[in-house]
Amino acid sequence: MEPRAGEPAAENVRWLLEQWTTALVSAIESMTEVRPDIQWAEPAAEGENAKLLCWEQGFSEIPGPALWITAPETTWADLGGRTLRAAGIEAPEPADARNTYLEILSQSLGSVAQSLGARLGKEVVCERGTERPQPGPAAHRASVTLGYPEGPLGMEIAFHPGLLAALDRGIEDRLAPAPGETGAALASAAPGAVPPSPKNIDLLLDVELPVSVSFGRAQLPIKDVLKLTTGSIVELNRSVNEPVEILVNGWVVARGEVVVVEGNYGVRIQHIMSRQDRLRSLK
Numbered sequence: 001m002e003p004r005a006g007e008p009a010a011e012n013v014r015w016l017l018e019q020w021t022t023a024l025v026s027a028i029e030s031m032t033e034v035r036p037d038i039q040w041a042e043p044a045a046e047g048e049n050a051k052l053l054c055w056e057q058g059f060s061e062i063p064g065p066a067l068w069i070t071a072p073e074t075t076w077a078d079l080g081g082r083t084l085r086a087a088g089i090e091a092p093e094p095a096d097a098r099n100t101y102l103e104i105l106s107q108s109l110g111s112v113a114q115s116l117g118a119r120l121g122k123e124v125v126c127e128r129g130t131e132r133p134q135p136g137p138a139a140h141r142a143s144v145t146l147g148y149p150e151g152p153l154g155m156e157i158a159f160h161p162g163l164l165a166a167l168d169r170g171i172e173d174r175l176a177p178a179p180g181e182t183g184a185a186l187a188s189a190a191p192g193a194v195p196p197s198p199k200n201i202d203l204l205l206d207v208e209l210p211v212s213v214s215f216g217r218a219q220l221p222i223k224d225v226l227k228l229t230t231g232s233i234v235e236l237n238r239s240v241n242e243p244v245e246i247l248v249n250g251w252v253v254a255r256g257e258v259v260v261v262e263g264n265y266g267v268r269i270q271h272i273m274s275r276q277d278r279l280r281s282l283k
Helices: 010-032 073-086 094-120 161-175 183-187 200-204 275-280
Strands: 037-041 053-058 065-071 130-132 140-147 153-159 211-214 244-248 251-261 264-272
Touching (some): 010 073, 010 161, 053 094, 073 153, 244 264
Antiparallel strands (some): 037 140, 065 153
């Protein structure tokens, strides 16, 4: 969907579409080992389909429902079936295909929640979603097409006005000058820039952020995940001699080695990222 000149919240709509479609194809690829092409455009005229599956999703920090994703049976059955066949289930039941499709949506929307959190500067998580007969009142809608050699699969996403308003407010709050701050300082606070003065950072010093340690990552097809049992070993992409990563709010801020402190695991910091990188992690 190409934003029109002067269209309200067009930049936020494009950003949301990019975040969700990227997460969607990544989730599909991780489950089926095939990455479809994806495009979005203005929604086409609605046709009759008695088996549309409309999923309503909300996010913490966003009042009310945030978005709706609608797919005809041809799409959700195909995506769910592809995933189950990749896991070795040759003749999946329609109910299983439907639930698997919803799991794909769940993964993609979880990534959107993380992106919203980074953009708003606070933790955002998916709330409990639900099915609806049809989308609610939407400010913007877009049709999404997944390209496969066998033929395209269509979906539609609709954004609630509250979601776009929350994004507008979040950006305004982050760019608003502190009392006495000059216009030059405001200009330096544009997205991607690090303020030269720490005055505004003082307002954040008591904010709690999630801290986690990454020992490594692995990517497995569903057929291998289904084979995991007690005693199975998952090989990570990091050797035992490599430092682990310390993440704050999902951003890497330091690296270190694992230690044991009074019977508990800990990490001795060996390398800290630059001050600018650590400030960016607060966004």
